[in-house]
Amino acid sequence: MTDATVDGSRTMTMPVSDRSTRGDLTRDTLLQAAMQAFAAEGYDKVSLRALAARAGVNQSLIGYHFGHKQGLYRAVFVEIAARIRARLDPEMAAVEAALSEGEGARDRAADFDALFRLTDGVLALMTGPGSDAWARLIMREQQRPTEAFDILYDGFMGRFLDLVERLVARLAGPIEPEAARVLALTVLGQILVFRSARASVLRAMSWRDIDAAAMATIRTALHRNLQALLAAAPP
Template identity: 40%
Template sequence: MTDAIDTTSRGDETRLRLLTAAIEIFGRHGFDASTRALAREAGVNLAAIPYHFGGKEGLYLACADHIGEQISARIGPVAEEVRSRLWSAANDGPCRRPLEEGEARRLLAQILEAFARTMVAPESAGWARFIIREQMEPTEAFSRLYEGVMKRIIETARRLVGRILNENPDCEAVRLRTISLVGQILILRAGRAAVMRQMEWDEVGDREFALIRDMIADSVAALAPPPTGG
């Protein structure tokens, strides 16, 4: 029994080492990276790739799934709380509690802050390189990333933006406003070198993140319907 547990544990460790190494290698060199380089970076036998993932393509797709899982684990609790509140506001029944604009703004800031904290975390660097490559030349891995985590974050934020603007969350104007807000967070990682140089920061610690939080609060507070012509 102990031997079986040890074997499973070693297998899980090897799988994780391959995923961690592959995210880094694929992020830097794309799918053309050799399986030999992937195995060498992970410090495992070359045969471990087909054994655990069926081949390089399986490993590549597993990297996308793993990134999605890691981002979801960090944002998931906040996003789930927000989605639960949105559901209760939309559900007809005696316990229905309408979502007020002020609460919608607070929840939007909350989910954007959780996303920002994930983007500035050191471990997100490798994820970002992988995701940016997929943004430029989408494959099935992008579909997995989008459906697995990105879509849920954006659509949750979009429903809040729609409530704040008192607009249909499915309309193009609300979609664009939401993408603009999410883009302000993505630039913290996708444009990290420029951000750090412009801000003259060496790291993103508590003080720096407090400024990012203020930026998010200002952006959410500035959300308003476009002025109507008189």
């Protein structure tokens, strides 16, 4: 349990006695490579051999750190949920603040602002640069949910949908709870389509990918749509 026999170079980048042991680093490296690989090729096509090779880690260490292939897959989703929760937390907290300002003191402009922050956040999350890996994995779980879906739903999806539902209910005027929930889902759909039907989107719009300009176009359209959709109901 001591010296670096083969790969001396690796020890150089690592403090000797630190919290992040060599094992933690290996675990992290594997986790990163796995997220990339599962998203790019799909669960079944990823071979642990190739994955270990690409991560520069011995194959048997996967078994040591994660048990089996499914354990590694599961760990990837715990990581994804944590990252997304961290990234979306400011927006969600803002919405919760706006919602708790009492039902009496309605400020439509503030409510719309909160809603836009939320939708913009999810749009960036699902279509922005670097979103490919986790977005694809999330979509995969939507089609064929495993235990990993629970990690996502309990991690951020449920909270997000709940917030959108309460927000649109307040903005749309008197509305049944079930209708509010369906409305929230159609709002989500207008964002998600740019990920879930990405191939069609790119072809229909003649885009090569969804860059900053494209995202601005989408954002504008979404805001306009939401305002039309949630226009004040007649008293």
